[in-house]
Amino acid sequence: MNAQAVSKAASASGTVIPPAASITDSSGAVWTLVGGRVNRNGVGVSTGSPAALATILYYNGAIYAKNSAGTWFKNGSPWQNVGTADPRGVASAAAAVTSGSKFYGINGHLAYGSGIYKTMSAAAQLAILKDLGVTNYRADVADSGMAKTIAAALTGAFKGSGVSILPVLNPLSCGWNTSLSESSAYTLGYNLATGATTQLKGLVSHIECGNELDVPLKISGDGSSAANWSASAWPSLRGVLRGMIDGVRAIDPSIKCGVGTGIPLSYRALQMLWNGVSPNGTTNGVSGSASLRWDFTCYHWYESSGDMLCGWQNSACYDVLQALKDSFGVPIWLTEWGWNAQKDTMDQKTAYVPKALAQYRSLKDKYNIEAIMMYAVIDDNYGLIAGDGVTKRASYDLFKNFVKANPV
Structure with missing residues (x-):
């Protein structure tokens, strides 16, 4: 085993917090949800949401967060309000x-x-x-x-x-x-x-x-x-x-x-x-x-x-x-x-x-x-x-x- 740090594998697309405790994105950053706030590598980030966050989603390489009012925000600089439609665009089977x-x-x-x-x-x-x-x-x-x-x-x-x-x-x-x-x-x-x-x-x-x-x-x-x-x-x-x-x-x-x-x-x-x-x-x-x-x-x-x-x-x-x-x-x-x-x-x-x-x-x-x-x-x-x-x-x-x- 070499001495270099081994990056943790990215979470599967579609992983959701909760029930997952954390999400690892493709860069190796670890995302968690603590007290209604999104954390990246243990540091709180501002999503622009006026309400507490209730869900974090990792989907197709992107991080999304949904607040208690049902509105989704997509990770970016700055984060984007992407509305109430689920980012997965799930066609209802x-x-x-x-x-x-x-x-x-x-x-x-x-x-x-x-x-x-x-x-x-x-x-x-x-x-x-x-x-x-x-x-x-x-x-x-x-x-x-x-x-x-x-x-x-x-x-x-x-x-x-x-x-x-x-x-x-x-x-x-x-x-x-x-x-x-x-x-x-x-x-x-x-x-x-x-x-x-x-x-x-x-x-x-x-x-x-x-x-x-x-x-x-x-x-x-x-x-x-x-x-x-x-x-x-x-x-x-x-x-x-x-x-x-x-x-x-x-x-x-x-x-x-x-x-x-x-x-x-x-x-x-x-x-x-x-x-x-x-x-x-x-x-x-x-x-x-x-x-x-x-x-x-x-x-x-x-x-x-x-x-x-x-x-x-x-x-x-x-x-x-x-x-x-x-x-x-x-x-x-x-x-x-x-x-x-x-x-x-x-x-x-x-x-x-x-x-x-x-x-x-x-x-x-x-x-x-x-x-x-x-x-x-x-x-x-x-x-x-x-x-x-x-x-x-x-x-x-x-x-x-x-x-x-x-x-x-």
């Missing part, structure tokens, strides 16, 4: 996995480890979905094992079926809680997302990051004011969401990331996350935090909340769909909607299905609604089919007939 509309969808629990969804094969579930005419199946994922189950369905029974699957990452089922620090929550979300996306890469075009994570944070009111949200718990929510988004994109930047909430007037929570606002007990909150960017806005709306065009905010009628459209400018996915299981009679439940389908179908273009996903296909309280997986309710045929008569 996943987008081609399932062509056609995803508008009519439904929820299920394909990857559950027990119960009817465990005992019913993916092929049997698919047969029901095909009969209903839905083309989009939402399924929860709490670890890479559940993601592997979904991947097996997509490479098996669902392959070429025309039915896509929307995985929804659920950190509540793998240890997330509101007492976690932002950094700990970020790590949890990131690990969940990278583990799941590794299994699903190339098989799905969309992933929903989180399921009703806003619910434990509302401390007062209806959710339409920053004062309604817990200041102490907010960093944990922001951290886990940031972690999931970054984790999905680190594995496959072609997959579109969705973020949503479950409380009827929680659009304000989404606005705060998008704009880097944190609750502090005041009506407007305080700005200056990391902002989030997602590709489609998810929202839940059940009959018990009334009409989505007239949500009751401080005793006044409020158009929630308009707020979602104006605030984010990305497609809307109603990833859960359904009847009032606690109060409705069976006749009322049955009548609600075609009524809701007709309303959302009529609003599709006005509000850029890409998907409406009923909860659920099989469930004792909310299902078109009872919990035995066999007994079809009257609402089943009404759903099926509406979809057939109103193609999208």
